[in-house]
Amino acid sequence: MLRPRIIPSLLVHKGGLIKTRGFKDPKYIGDPINAVRIFSEKEADELMVFDIDATINKSTPNFNLIKKLAAECRMPLCYGGGITSSDQASKIIDQGVEKIAISAAAIKNPSILSEIANSVGCQSVVAIIDLKKKKSIFGDKYEVYSHNGLVKHSIDPFELIKEFENAGAGEVVINFIDKDGLMEGYDIDMAINLKKRINVPLTILGGAGTLEHIAELIRNVGIIGVASGSLFVFKGKYRAVLINYPTREQKIKLCEKALEFYFSERQDYI
Amino acid sequence: MIAIIDYGVGNVQAFLNLFKFLGVKAYRATNSKDLNIAERIVLPGVGHFDHAMNKLVSSGMITKLEELVLFKKLPIIGICVGMQMLAESSEEGNLPGLNWLPGKVRAFKKYNKSFNLPTPHMGWNNLIPNSNSRLFSKGFENGAQFYFLHSYFFDCTDKENVVAKANYGFDFDAVVSCNNIHGIQCHPEKSHHWGFQLLKNFVEL
Numbered sequence: 001m002l003r004p005r006i007i008p009s010l011l012v013h014k015g016g017l018i019k020t021r022g023f024k025d026p027k028y029i030g031d032p033i034n035a036v037r038i039f040s041e042k043e044a045d046e047l048m049v050f051d052i053d054a055t056i057n058k059s060t061p062n063f064n065l066i067k068k069l070a071a072e073c074r075m076p077l078c079y080g081g082g083i084t085s086s087d088q089a090s091k092i093i094d095q096g097v098e099k100i101a102i103s104a105a106a107i108k109n110p111s112i113l114s115e116i117a118n119s120v121g122c123q124s125v126v127a128i129i130d131l132k133k134k135k136s137i138f139g140d141k142y143e144v145y146s147h148n149g150l151v152k153h154s155i156d157p158f159e160l161i162k163e164f165e166n167a168g169a170g171e172v173v174i175n176f177i178d179k180d181g182l183m184e185g186y187d188i189d190m191a192i193n194l195k196k197r198i199n200v201p202l203t204i205l206g207g208a209g210t211l212e213h214i215a216e217l218i219r220n221v222g223i224i225g226v227a228s229g230s231l232f233v234f235k236g237k238y239r240a241v242l243i244n245y246p247t248r249e250q251k252i253k254l255c256e257k258a259l260e261f262y263f264s265e266r267q268d269y270i
Numbered sequence: 271m272i273a274i275i276d277y278g279v280g281n282v283q284a285f286l287n288l289f290k291f292l293g294v295k296a297y298r299a300t301n302s303k304d305l306n307i308a309e310r311i312v313l314p315g316v317g318h319f320d321h322a323m324n325k326l327v328s329s330g331m332i333t334k335l336e337e338l339v340l341f342k343k344l345p346i347i348g349i350c351v352g353m354q355m356l357a358e359s360s361e362e363g364n365l366p367g368l369n370w371l372p373g374k375v376r377a378f379k380k381y382n383k384s385f386n387l388p389t390p391h392m393g394w395n396n397l398i399p400n401s402n403s404r405l406f407s408k409g410f411e412n413g414a415q416f417y418f419l420h421s422y423f424f425d426c427t428d429k430e431n432v433v434a435k436a437n438y439g440f441d442f443d444a445v446v447s448c449n450n451i452h453g454i455q456c457h458p459e460k461s462h463h464w465g466f467q468l469l470k471n472f473v474e475l
Contacts (some may be wrong), residue, residue, distance in 0.1 A: 006395065124316060225393075
């Protein structure tokens with residue numbers, strides 16, 4: 001049976017790996033190629049790498065870096081940062097990358113997703129949406145952001161997701177800005193809500209601090225992509241840098257147990 | 271030498287990286303002449319079926335490939351859309367496939383009316399062996415987990431050619447073999463030690 005994907009998410013800033021909190025306060029982690037090599041050895045399910053400078057600096061994707069990352073990555077790799085055309089996407093896929101992540105460019109013009117899907121296929125098109133929770137007495141609201149949390153968009157997240165799905169996105173990654181780096185757990189309620197309303201594979205990013213947080217998400221939403229930055233690069237509450245990932249046995253046991261709980265709560269398969 | 275067919279579609283580099291890691295000599299074949307030294311062939315592919323078929327046709331390699339695969343019987347493995355192109359046709363497109371291994375490529379969503387899972391089928395899933403294929407003869411004593419990423423699947427006409435199945439809502443044909451022609455829907459180049467082992471077994475066929 002298909003099992004949930006547990007995905008380290010890495011941020012590249014000025015050529016180095018960093019980890020943020022609330023999209024701010026970057027802490028240097030190390031060399032990206034070295035980290036990818038370690039995650040390959042640890043047999044990570046998948047890897048996401050985002051160049052967080054490219055869109056802000058209006059620069060094109062760093063093909064040199066992508067080539068080196070792909071050469072080390074023996075699991076599926078999703079790359080994002082500065083991709084604005086299907087030519088760039090095809091060139092990245094040809095380097096040995098499986099998935100192309102688009103955020104800012106797709107919010108500006110969702111048809112970029114169709115263009116990329118036509119050349120590399122829907123299965124390789126990943127739409128990323130950064131959400132910030134806005135508390136109000138009339139109920140919580142989620143707002144869409146881009147450009148590393150600097151630009152706010154006045155569009156309903158669910159409408160945007162629908163638009164992205166129709167345009168050919170093969171996966172949607174939801175990144176929770178206010179959970180980023182806190183290591184206190186995922187936004188479970190919103191994840192449940194999202195899972196109900198998304199028809200393509202969904203990945204949740206932002207908030208994990210322990211493997212138990214991953215299990216909690218799977219118990220509540222079933223088969224899903226579970227991504228985290230902090231959990232896989234830090235050890236302990238003082239955030240000592242240590243690249244880590246569960247062993248194959250740990251991972252399979254965690255997924256099986258959490259899925260068993262999820263399926264015992266409902267009759268349908270997903 | 272293993273020829274990786276480069277017709278402008280797919281992750282050729284991922285295979286070159288992996289064979290280099292395995293210490294197996296492999297090279298990128300971009301035209302018929304390149305294929306003269308091929309001993310084994312890997313046909314990768316990602317994206318839309320018609321797009322891939324169009325690109326393969328315009329690469330000008332099909333006649334030479336037919337000579338090597340159908341007459342000289344060189345071992346070939348098609349991967350993902352590369353596997354799907356071995357079929358007669360695909361519900362994803364209008365162009366005919368290579369028709370080297372009898373079967374039709376079908377859409378998950380159309381095949382079964384009650385199918386309500388998200389597509390693409392994305393992630394790690396088990397292969398369920400169906401025969402004693404030499405592709406799985408070594409290194410799979412404790413099961414086989416592979417990475418999948420697809421919305422269409424190969425439906426073998428002759429079920430005796432099915433080597434392994436996988437389950438996504440229903441069991442579908444995930445690995446197929448007919449004599450020297452093999453196809454695998456999932457991605458051995460991105461499936462850690464399971465994938466290395468499968469490609470190693472292919473090299474040793």
